[in-house]
Amino acid sequence: MSGLTMPPSDKATLARRAEIVADMRSIVPGEGVVDAERGMRVFESDGLTAYRQLPMVVVLPETTAQVARILKYCSDRNIKVVPRGSGTSLSGGALPLEDAVLLVMSRFSRILDIDYPNRVVVAQPGVTNLGISIAVEQDGFYYAPDPSSQIACSIGGNVAENSGGVHCLKYGLTANNVLGIEMVLMNGEIVRLGGKHLDAEGYDLLGVMTGSEGLLGVVTEVTVRILKKPDMARALLVGFPSSEQGGQCVADIIAAGIIPGGMEMMDRPAIHAAEAFVQAGYPLDVEALLIVELDGCGAELDHLIGRVEEIALKNGSVTCRISQSEEERLNFWLGRKAAFPAVGRISPDYYCMDGTIPRKELPRVLHGMRQLSEEYGLRVANVFHAGDGNLHPLILYDANIPGELDKAEAFGADILRLCVKVGGVLTGEHGVGVEKRDLMGEMFNQTDLDQQMRVKCAFDPGHLLNPGKVFPQLRRCAELGRMHIHRGRMPFPDIPRF
Amino acid sequence: MTIFTPSSSEEVLSAVQWALSAEEPLEILGHGSKRGIGRPVQAAHTLDLSGVSGVTLYEPEELVLSAKAGTPVAEIEKLLDDNRQQLAFEPMDHGPLFGKEPGRGTIGGVLAANISGPRRIKAGAARDHILGIHAVSGRGEAFKSGGRVVKNVTGYDLSKTMAGSWGTLAVVTDLTFKVLPAAETETTLVLHNLTDDQAANVMAHAMGSSAEVSGAAHLPVLVSGKVAGGTLSGQAATVLRMEGVAPSVAWRIAHLKDLLKAAGEMQEIGAEGSRALWRDIRDCAPFAGGKKPVWRVSMAPSQGHRMIDALRREAGVNAFYDWQGGLIWLEMAAGPEAVALRAMIRRFGGGHATLIRAGEPERASLDVFEPQPPALAALSARLKAEFDPKGILNPGRMSSVPAI
Numbered sequence: 071m072s073g074l075t076m077p078p079s080d081k082a083t084l085a086r087r088a089e090i091v092a093d094m095r096s097i098v099p100g101e102g103v104v105d106a107e108r109g110m111r112v113f114e115s116d117g118l119t120a121y122r123q124l125p126m127v128v129v130l131p132e133t134t135a136q137v138a139r140i141l142k143y144c145s146d147r148n149i150k151v152v153p154r155g156s157g158t159s160l161s162g163g164a165l166p167l168e169d170a171v172l173l174v175m176s177r178f179s180r181i182l183d184i185d186y187p188n189r190v191v192v193a194q195p196g197v198t199n200l201g202i203s204i205a206v207e208q209d210g211f212y213y214a215p216d217p218s219s220q221i222a223c224s225i226g227g228n229v230a231e232n233s234g235g236v237h238c239l240k241y242g243l244t245a246n247n248v249l250g251i252e253m254v255l256m257n258g259e260i261v262r263l264g265g266k267h268l269d270a271e272g273y274d275l276l277g278v279m280t281g282s283e284g285l286l287g288v289v290t291e292v293t294v295r296i297l298k299k300p301d302m303a304r305a306l307l308v309g310f311p312s313s314e315q316g317g318q319c320v321a322d323i324i325a326a327g328i329i330p331g332g333m334e335m336m337d338r339p340a341i342h343a344a345e346a347f348v349q350a351g352y353p354l355d356v357e358a359l360l361i362v363e364l365d366g367c368g369a370e371l372d373h374l375i376g377r378v379e380e381i382a383l384k385n386g387s388v389t390c391r392i393s394q395s396e397e398e399r400l401n402f403w404l405g406r407k408a409a410f411p412a413v414g415r416i417s418p419d420y421y422c423m424d425g426t427i428p429r430k431e432l433p434r435v436l437h438g439m440r441q442l443s444e445e446y447g448l449r450v451a452n453v454f455h456a457g458d459g460n461l462h463p464l465i466l467y468d469a470n471i472p473g474e475l476d477k478a479e480a481f482g483a484d485i486l487r488l489c490v491k492v493g494g495v496l497t498g499e500h501g502v503g504v505e506k507r508d509l510m511g512e513m514f515n516q517t518d519l520d521q522q523m524r525v526k527c528a529f530d531p532g533h534l535l536n537p538g539k540v541f542p543q544l545r546r547c548a549e550l551g552r553m554h555i556h557r558g559r560m561p562f563p564d565i566p567r568f
Numbered sequence: 569m570t571i572f573t574p575s576s577s578e579e580v581l582s583a584v585q586w587a588l589s590a591e592e593p594l595e596i597l598g599h600g601s602k603r604g605i606g607r608p609v610q611a612a613h614t615l616d617l618s619g620v621s622g623v624t625l626y627e628p629e630e631l632v633l634s635a636k637a638g639t640p641v642a643e644i645e646k647l648l649d650d651n652r653q654q655l656a657f658e659p660m661d662h663g664p665l666f667g668k669e670p671g672r673g674t675i676g677g678v679l680a681a682n683i684s685g686p687r688r689i690k691a692g693a694a695r696d697h698i699l700g701i702h703a704v705s706g707r708g709e710a711f712k713s714g715g716r717v718v719k720n721v722t723g724y725d726l727s728k729t730m731a732g733s734w735g736t737l738a739v740v741t742d743l744t745f746k747v748l749p750a751a752e753t754e755t756t757l758v759l760h761n762l763t764d765d766q767a768a769n770v771m772a773h774a775m776g777s778s779a780e781v782s783g784a785a786h787l788p789v790l791v792s793g794k795v796a797g798g799t800l801s802g803q804a805a806t807v808l809r810m811e812g813v814a815p816s817v818a819w820r821i822a823h824l825k826d827l828l829k830a831a832g833e834m835q836e837i838g839a840e841g842s843r844a845l846w847r848d849i850r851d852c853a854p855f856a857g858g859k860k861p862v863w864r865v866s867m868a869p870s871q872g873h874r875m876i877d878a879l880r881r882e883a884g885v886n887a888f889y890d891w892q893g894g895l896i897w898l899e900m901a902a903g904p905e906a907v908a909l910r911a912m913i914r915r916f917g918g919g920h921a922t923l924i925r926a927g928e929p930e931r932a933s934l935d936v937f938e939p940q941p942p943a944l945a946a947l948s949a950r951l952k953a954e955f956d957p958k959g960i961l962n963p964g965r966m967s968s969v970p971a972i
Binding site: 370555 | 815
């Protein structure tokens with residue numbers, strides 16, 4: 071679509087396609103290799119459905135040894151590989167390439183170990199995020215990061231994207247909840263990082279792998295931390311006449327030393343769309359609706375609910391409801407959780423953005439967005455992880471109107487530029503992928519990007535793993551390795567020498 | 569021999585550029601409070617960052633603080649404390665262990681060594697709280713990574729890459745950390761006279777409850793008298809910390825007492841005593857000031873005491889456990905016994921051992937950090953080469969081969 075340039079196809083590889091497919095079949099016997107167009111069609115795009123591309127061949131390995139053989143084979147023959155989990159990426163991270171093997175990890179679907187004394191679960195990467203929580207639910211445990219796609223998204227994909235969710239402020243992102251991985255490098259080497267112990271040794275390769283969007287290695291096993299479920303959770307549903315007041319309320323809650331389990335805000339268009347869709351009982355005459363959820367023991371909740379209510383009133387809340395039952399609490403969430411489909415109901419298409427901003431900049435960013443909305447002639451609804459500043463503007467458009475998708479994308483890019491301008495970032499949890507790739511220059515200069523690409527060179531010097539994602543312009547590792555030495559005088563010539 | 573004492577990130581950049589052009593390695597230092605850790609650095613020149621100092625941004629309501637690398641941790645903790653906030657990962661103070669004054673150490677050193685403390689088990693380490701950095705690579709280039717917000721997946725997380733790199737990849741000049749509210753109060757529950765095995769069970773039980781335990785340590789009888797002013801001496805002490813608002817702490821203590829009632833007599837330590845106790849555990853006070861080799865071992869919590877039990881049959885060791893048993897502080901009666909210890913760790917499910925305190929000859933001849941399998945070691949070496957191709961930053965600090 072709109073002007074996206076992907077790495078040029080390698081004609082030599084495409085010419086050998088039949089041979090490559092046969093070799094893949096010898097590595098992964100049975101039904102693990104798909105080369106018919108009909109079978110490959112389901113893999114042509116991920117959650118960013120505007121981009122589509124059939125891969126050269128789809129391979130679904132079942133063992134780490136197979137993954138290692140596939141990568142070694144491709145590495146030796148200069149064949150590109152695109153890894154894919156469940157394909158829920160919203161940034162095109164798993165978008166296939168015409169001349170690449172699409173490596174689908176969905177058959178790695180087993181939980182290998184549930185270890186309560188150490189409170190960890192060891193899972194294969196194709197296990198869904200929710201699947202981990204379900205496996206330990208009967209014993210009162212859960213896995214904390216909960217991206218909204220948790221029913222479908224895989225834990226391997228979560229590692230690749232450093233996925234978040236509504237509970238990040240209190241319980242952290244994927245990076246804070248993964249203790250170890252096994253992965254295969256592009257050259258076929260198998261490497262284990264961390265394990266059941268808390269600190270991994272040596273360089274924090276686990277840290278750089280988490281959120282690397284499938285460009286550094288293919289994860290074949292994941293060890294995650296699980297937590298005991300809190301005794302209970304209660305929520306407040308608070309309406310404000312302005313987003314400024316809502317934003318100040320959030321700041322004051324945190325300044326009072328309270329870290330809620332979840333803290334979500336919706337703007338007027340999002341409130342109206344959600345209420346029309348699920349009738350959660352949201353007030354319709356407010357500009358900002360805040361859900362504050364506290365979790366912990368009953369004594370703590372009784373104590374803190376009163377304090378949050380006080381803070382809300384002080385900030386001019388016009389409605390404030392406190393959940394009196396589990397049913398009521400879930401009802402508060404109903405509209406927020408249905409916000410995306412609700413917006414989908416009032417518009418033929420919507421484009422979900424994902425910037426993060428310092429919380430205090432919310433009113434300024436919302437104001438800027440309203441201005442942009444008028445300029446572009448497109449509506450926008452906002453849901454906001456208020457606790458951690460992660461903003462999801464939903465741009466409403468109609469793909470059947472020529473040019474409207476391009477307009478929505480340009481509007482989205484302007485919103486992200488605004489996020490960066492106020493001290494925020496391009497993406498909070500959806501990843502760069504292909505979607506925000508060409509905006510990386512808004513946040514990083516060439517030196518910053520070159521150093522990131524050099525990390526890539528340490529893992530995959532041939533740029534064969536998921537090329538065309540994250541970096542706006544690929545530079546050869548040999549070129550990146552060249553040194554520009556500033557021959558010069560010794561600095562601080564007046565300092566003591568001995 | 570030159571000591572560079574820059575006062576700005578620009579001056580850091582020019583010092584590194586000079587070192588690169590002259591191919592003269594640099595030892596990167598803050599206060600030098602952790603200089604005794606790692607292999608002795610083979611560098612004629614020193615880059616002293618203690619003059620690149622000062623908090624540059626602190627917004628309590630945004631839970632964010634930025635500081636230059638040489639800013640004293642003590643200054644940051646004081647500022648946070650004045651605002652009832654904290655670095656939740658509870659960074660250890662290495663001074664006492666090395667027989668030096670407490671309260672030294674810079675925020676840059678905290679990241680470079682990926683420091684944490686007892687709350688690691690609940691809140692993570694420095695690497696879990698770093699949001700962004702500015703740094704100068706061994707290529708003599710200034711770069712940045714991350715930002716000032718918690719949720720950020722824009723590009724590779726090079727901030728985390730700096731964590732635990734001991735100054736061998738880049739010289740970090742500016743850091744932004746997530747900060748969190750400090751608990752209003754805390755109470756510690758003490759269980760007496762448990763064996764290591766019983767203590768491991770009790771700690772696993774407590775950590776697996778909804779009581780939100782923020783510290784779980786076991787002090788065998790040989791070390792229990794060396795913390796909290798000797799108030800726990802005479803018998804083994806298993807200690808469990810609860811933090812939060814007062815009604816919540818009281819409720820959770822009662823809940824935990826009920827849960828663990830089969831484990832015998834229990835005692836509560838109030839906020840002030842609890843703080844002193846956990847400071848001692850954090851700073852490895854039981855082995856403070858001595859000369860014997862001290863290891864820091866990280867393992868699966870349930871395996872720590874089993875490994876120690878087996879090791880005791882081969883070497884004279886004195887040990888205590890933090891992180892529910894997953895962090896073992898180990899003082900050796902005689903030599904470091906690196907090979908025996910590491911073989912034992914592998915036998916009990918793996919993990920790693922770092923030689924924290926030892927004489928220079930031992931640190932020069934032994935693997936201070938856990939040796940890695942060949943593929944991982946090669947990957948680490950390639951990463952090092954991408955940041956510091958000429959090997960001018962802290963050469964040899966982490967490994968003798970290949971110059972990491």
